[in-house]
Amino acid sequence: xxxxxxxxxxxxxxxxxxxxxxxxxxxxxxxxECGRGFDPENARSYKLIIDAAEAEIQPTLDMKxxxxxxxxxxxVVLIFVLYLxxxxx
Numbered sequence: 001x002x003x004x005x006x007x008x009x010x011x012x013x014x015x016x017x018x019x020x021x022x023x024x025x026x027x028x029x030x031x032x033e034c035g036r037g038f039d040p041e042n043a044r045s046y047k048l049i050i051d052a053a054e055a056e057i058q059p060t061l062d063m064k065x066x067x068x069x070x071x072x073x074x075x076v077v078l079i080f081v082l083y084l085x086x087x088x089x
Contacts, residue, residue, distance in 0.1 A: 009041075015049045016047075017038075017046060017047050018034045019034040023046055
């Protein structure tokens with residue numbers, strides 16, 4: 001009788017789709033927390049959790065442009081609102 005295969009071929013950050021239980025190193029291809037099955041050869045059967053500290057979100061050019069547009073338009077909008085207040089009085 002052979003020992004059950006351990007799922008070491010999964011990435012270290014592989015987790016259950018339903019309950020986020022870590023799946024790396026399990027003896028069976030079933031989540032012990034919720035019972036959902038997974039296939040180590042099918043990456044769609046589990047999800048990869050990314051540590052927020054390791055995940056760096058790089059600002060895109062569009063984000064930078066929108067930021068500058070926001071700062072650039074703020075004084076114009078303020079002046080327009082003040083103009084409307086003064087002319088309405």
